[in-house]
Every structure is written in C-alpha cells, then in structure tokens.
Amino acid sequence: MSLSHRTPVRVLGRAAREGGGRVQPLMGCRVRAGFPSPADDHLEAEVDLHAYVVKRPAATYFVRAEGDSMVGDGIHDGDLLVVDRSLEPLPGRVIVIALEGEPTVKRLERRGGHVCLVASNPRFAPIPLAGRECEVWGVVTHVVHDLLGRSP
Amino acid sequence: MIALVDGNNFYVSCERAFDPRLAGRPVGVLSNNDGCVVARSQELKALGVAMGAPLHLLPPAVRRQAVLLSSNYALYGDMSRRVNQVLAEFSPDVELYSIDESFVGFEGFPSAGLEARCHRLRDTVRRWTGIPVGVGLAPTRVLAKVANHLAKREPAFEGVCRLEADGAVTRRVLETWPVTELWGVARRSGERLALMGIETAWQLREADPRWVRSRFSVVMERLVWELRGRPSIALDDMGAPRQRILVSRSFGRLASDVVDLREAVRQHAARAGEKLRRQGSLARAVQVFVRTNPFLAGEPQYRNAVVVPLAAPTDDSRVLLAAARRGLEALFLEGYRYQKCGVMLLDLVEAGRRQLSLLETPRDEAVRGRSQRLMATLDRLNREMGRDTVRFGLPREGNAWTLRCERRTPRYTTRWDELMRVKTG
Numbered sequence: 001m002s003l004s005h006r007t008p009v010r011v012l013g014r015a016a017r018e019g020g021g022r023v024q025p026l027m028g029c030r031v032r033a034g035f036p037s038p039a040d041d042h043l044e045a046e047v048d049l050h051a052y053v054v055k056r057p058a059a060t061y062f063v064r065a066e067g068d069s070m071v072g073d074g075i076h077d078g079d080l081l082v083v084d085r086s087l088e089p090l091p092g093r094v095i096v097i098a099l100e101g102e103p104t105v106k107r108l109e110r111r112g113g114h115v116c117l118v119a120s121n122p123r124f125a126p127i128p129l130a131g132r133e134c135e136v137w138g139v140v141t142h143v144v145h146d147l148l149g150r151s152p
Numbered sequence: 153m154i155a156l157v158d159g160n161n162f163y164v165s166c167e168r169a170f171d172p173r174l175a176g177r178p179v180g181v182l183s184n185n186d187g188c189v190v191a192r193s194q195e196l197k198a199l200g201v202a203m204g205a206p207l208h209l210l211p212p213a214v215r216r217q218a219v220l221l222s223s224n225y226a227l228y229g230d231m232s233r234r235v236n237q238v239l240a241e242f243s244p245d246v247e248l249y250s251i252d253e254s255f256v257g258f259e260g261f262p263s264a265g266l267e268a269r270c271h272r273l274r275d276t277v278r279r280w281t282g283i284p285v286g287v288g289l290a291p292t293r294v295l296a297k298v299a300n301h302l303a304k305r306e307p308a309f310e311g312v313c314r315l316e317a318d319g320a321v322t323r324r325v326l327e328t329w330p331v332t333e334l335w336g337v338a339r340r341s342g343e344r345l346a347l348m349g350i351e352t353a354w355q356l357r358e359a360d361p362r363w364v365r366s367r368f369s370v371v372m373e374r375l376v377w378e379l380r381g382r383p384s385i386a387l388d389d390m391g392a393p394r395q396r397i398l399v400s401r402s403f404g405r406l407a408s409d410v411v412d413l414r415e416a417v418r419q420h421a422a423r424a425g426e427k428l429r430r431q432g433s434l435a436r437a438v439q440v441f442v443r444t445n446p447f448l449a450g451e452p453q454y455r456n457a458v459v460v461p462l463a464a465p466t467d468d469s470r471v472l473l474a475a476a477r478r479g480l481e482a483l484f485l486e487g488y489r490y491q492k493c494g495v496m497l498l499d500l501v502e503a504g505r506r507q508l509s510l511l512e513t514p515r516d517e518a519v520r521g522r523s524q525r526l527m528a529t530l531d532r533l534n535r536e537m538g539r540d541t542v543r544f545g546l547p548r549e550g551n552a553w554t555l556r557c558e559r560r561t562p563r564y565t566t567r568w569d570e571l572m573r574v575k576t577g
Contacts, residue, residue, distance in 0.1 A: 058237035059280035061565060067577035085280050098172035103574040124577065128348050135172060137282075141339060 059086035072120025081142035087139035094135040155256040156296040162252030163191035169282030178218040178431040222560035229459030242444035294378035326354035400494025416518020420495040421476035425469035434465035435497035440479030443492035462518040
C-alpha cells in the first residue's frame with residue numbers, strides 16, 4: 001500500500017498538556033499524510049487534548065472501567081473514562097452511579113415512566129432505580145481506549 | 153461581606169467521595185507512621201474516639217466497627233485544590249486558610265443575593281467534588297468564623313449561616329459565645345479577660361477598644377472592631393489555630409522567576425518551623441500554595457496547592473524546608489506572574505505526645521536529639537541576634553522518604569495506576 005493513496009487527513013498539531021488551562025490556538029492545514037510540509041513545523045499549532053476533553057477541571061475525574069457489559073457504548077474492560085461531575089444525569093447519558101455502594105457505569109434511560117440503568121450488552125437486564133439505594137456520581141463524557149491494549 | 157467555607161471532616165469526606173461504601177460508617181484517618189487519629193467522621197466521634205488518639209489504644213470494639221485508613225495526602229491536597237477552584241467560580245477573592253478552610257470575599261457583590269449565592273456555592277462544591285462544606289457569611293472574618301460554626305451546628309441553616317453586624321441573631325449568639333471560643337483568643341488571654349468580667353464575645357464587643365488595647369494588645373483591639381462588624385484583621389495577621397501553622401505573604405511586586413518563589417517558600421517554611429517549635433508541636437505534612445493576582449484582568453491566572461506528607465512528625469526545619477521545596481517544584485509553572493505563595497504545616501501534634509514508631513531505632517533517637525539541639529540553638533541565635541542571623545541554605549537533595557501507609561486508599565486523582573474503578577456489569 002502506498003502512502004500517497006491514503007485519505008488526506010487534517011493535522012491539528014501536537015497535543016500538549018499546558019498547566020493553568022490557557023487557551024491554545026487551534027490551527028490546521030490539509031496535508032497528505034506521509035508528506036508533511038516542512039513549513040508546518042513552524043506553525044504555532046499546539047492543541048491541548050487535555051483541555052479538549054476536560055471542560056471543567058475542578059469537576060472532572062478519570063476512572064477505570066472494569067467488565068465488558070458496556071462495549072456497545074464503546075467502553076471496554078480497562079478503558080479510561082472521563083467523568084464530569086458537574087453535568088446533569090439526563091436520560092440517554094452514560095453515568096457513573098453508586099449502586100448499593102458499588103460504583104457502576106451504565107446508561108440512564110427512562111422506560112415506561114421508570115428510570116432504569118441499562119447496559120449495552122443484551123445479556124444484562126435493565127435495572128430499575130426505584131427503591132434502590134443509589135447516588136449519581138458523575139456523567140461519562142469520553143472514553144480513552146488504547147488500541148495497542150496498554151493502560152496509559 | 154466575607155464567607156468562611158470549610159469542609160466537614162474534610163479527610164473523611166475525601167475518602168467517602170471515592171468510596172461510597174464509607175457513607176454512614178465510622179471512618180477515621182490515621183497519621184503516617186505514628187498511627188494517631190487525625191480525622192474522624194461523625195459516626196466515629198459518636199463512638200467516643202478522641203482527636204489524636206493512637207490506633208493501638210483504641211478499644212477492640214471500636215477497631216472492629218470502624219474503617220481506619222492511613223492518610224492519603226495526595227488525595228486530600230488535590231481535593232482541597234478542586235474545592236478552591238470551585239470557590240473561585242463564585243468570587244475572584246479566594247484565600248486558602250488551611251487545607252479544608254478558605255475565605256471568599258464578596259466585596260462589590262450586591263448584598264441581597266449573597267445568601268442564595270452561598271447556597272449555590274455549597275451545592276456546587278458538593279456536586280463537583282462530593283465534599284460537604286459549611287459556609288459562614290458575615291461582614292468580618294471573626295464573625296464569619298462564628299457563623300461557620302453555627303452553619304455546621306444548627307441543621308436549620310442548611311449549611312449556610314449569615315450574621316449581620318447589628319442583627320438580633322448576632323447579639324443572641326455572641327451573648328452565649330464564650331470569648332475563648334473566638335478566633336484568635338488564646339486560653340491565657342481568655343483567663344485574663346474573664347478576670348476583668350469579659351466572658352462572652354458580646355461583652356468583648358461592648359468593651360472600650362482603647363481600654364482593650366492598653367490592657368491587652370492591638371490584636372485584641374482589632375478583635376473588638378471585627379465583632380462590631382468593621383474588618384480589621386488581615387489573613388496574614390490572624391493567629392493560626394493550634395492544629396496548623398500558616399505563613400504566607402504577598403510579593404512586593406509580582407514574581408515570575410522560580411528563584412524568587414524558592415526564596416519566599418524557603419523563608420516561609422523556616423518561619424513556620426520557628427512557630428512550630430515555639431508552640432511545642434510537630435507537623436505531619438506540609439502544604440505549599442501559589443497563586444497569581446486574580447484581580448489583574450487579562451493576566452493569565454493560575455492557582456495551585458500541593459500537600460507533601462512527612463515521613464514522621466517533625467519540627468526540624470531542614471525537613472520542613474526540603475518538603476516545601478519539593479512541593480514548590482511540583483507546583484511552579486513558567487509564564488505566570490505570581491502574587492502570593494505560602495507554606496502551611498498540617499496535622500500538628502504536641503511534641504510531648506508523639507507516638508513512637510515501630511520502625512524507630514536508637515539511632516533515630518540520637519538523630520532526633522541532635523536535631524532538637526540544633527533547632528534550639530538556631531532559634532536562640534535568631535531570637536537574640538535578630539531574625540535571619542542563621543538561615544538555611546539549600547535543603548538536602550534526594551531524601552528517600554518512605555512512608556508507612558498500609559491502609560492508604562488509592563491516590564484516586566493523582567496516579568494513573570490508582571484511579572477509581574467502576575464496574576460496567
């Protein structure tokens with residue numbers, strides 16, 4: 001396979017973790033992958049992946065997912081989840097919830113007037129929340145999945 | 153108006169934020185190495201466990217029921233930082249007073265909406281961090297401290313208590329408030345006040361300020377003005393409570409060079425060490441904080457703090473300086489103009505009540521004896537010959553500090569390999 005036949009990609013720049021959350025300019029230019037223009041190195045094109053994922057640093061936590069019942073939502077065993085505690089747990093959102101003291105990831109859904117926790121694996125039946133001891137911990141905003149199978 | 157915001161049983165609340173199973177259970181946090189209780193949940197207090205109680209002296213029944221954890225300073229420091237970040241969303245004027253207490257100034261805010269604002273602040277801190285806080289709102293720091301006590305003591309306030317300088321409630325409260333319970337009144341001056349017929353905060357408020365100054369001190373006079381609702385005490389002048397020692401100063405002009413910050417932190421740590429020894433205490437952890445000037449519009453803003461745990465309770469300035477230096481190195485970022493930095497000594501213990509560590513050897517004992525003599529000599533020289541006659545140079549590098557922390561919970565927010573785990577199934 002020749003490199004030049006690949007789809008053109010949009011190069012955004014290096015991801016940089018910048019302390020204090022200063023806004024980085026988001027710049028880009030269309031280039032053919034494999035043949036970047038030397039001039040690109042001179043662009044002030046640093047983007048901050050951390051700032052992109054973490055909108056509210058004070059309220060954002062990273063947690064580790066265990067198990068495979070949320071694979072349908074893109075969450076694999078060992079994935080890193082970005083959880084924002086400032087967001088509303090609206091129906092349809094994937095949330096972290098302490099269910100009888102156990103921190104759990106599930107999708108929140110309303111089914112026939114009842115609020116349920118739903119796994120994306122059909123083997124798991126929806127869990128109605130009524131009458132259970134539970135407390136919403138936060139809303140999952142992003143999943144970081146390492147395609148090489150390593151942990152960060 | 154100024155608000156004092158403080159976390160309820162802060163260390164325990166941090167643990168509970170990441171382990172929901174701890175809710176409602178008696179939870180205690182132990183100091184590193186010496187294993188004394190440094191934080192207690194309400195349930196543990198109800199079991200009769202005293203602050204500072206050594207683990208090995210707790211009754212077996214208590215040890216069976218209670219969850220006793222080693223202190224997780226990385227977590228507490230990070231959660232303290234987060235709480236202050238949330239506070240900064242409600243006012244630019246946030247001053248850290250201790251790891252679990254901050255003052256939030258509301259100068260220029262419309263007075264009418266402040267109570268509602270504080271309720272929102274409290275709810276937001278709770279939601280974003282999981283930490284329950286109490287808020288005392290008043291015209292002065294001293295009254296805010298009283299209000300904060302009430303906010304936590306009386307459930308009817310729902311966590312936010314506002315005291316006006318001349319309100320009927322304020323008067324009723326101050327009339328029953330022992331003067332020794334006031335912020336900044338040491339036991340000894342409390343006894344002297346009592347001899348002169350001043351036993352309640354209200355009586356002190358009604359005393360003639362000039363008389364108070366001539367009989368006591370300028371600080372005591374300021375207390376009278378504060379009780380009357382006129383702000384007179386700056387945070388830096390405030391006597392620290394005996395459980396912690398805070399030394400912080402604003403820079404004369406903004407500092408952006410790490411050398412300037414190192415020098416300031418070194419001085420603060422040395423000064424804090426002197427204070428620590430003067431009151432006969434040992435510290436178990438050192439908190440360092442830095443911030444830019446939040447009132448300079450258009451200037452990049454940064455505030456941060458970190459807690460460095462100590463291997464064993466100590467009053468050795470060399471150890472304190474080295475810890476403070478390490479904290480600063482972890483915090484400092486290029487490209488900001490810093491207005492203020494500070495050093496706080498945390499979780500103090502009376503030197504006489506120090507628990508022997510199991511790891512201690514006769515050699516440690518000898519080392520400590522030498523350190524005590526060195527520090528005593530140092531303090532005497534600086535007292536008699538003038539401050540900074542003898543100063544510390546660079547701290548020792550490469551301290552291989554090993555902490556005993558068998559019962560420590562994961563450092564949920566600062567280590568990749570210790571993140572909170574959530575089950576999908």
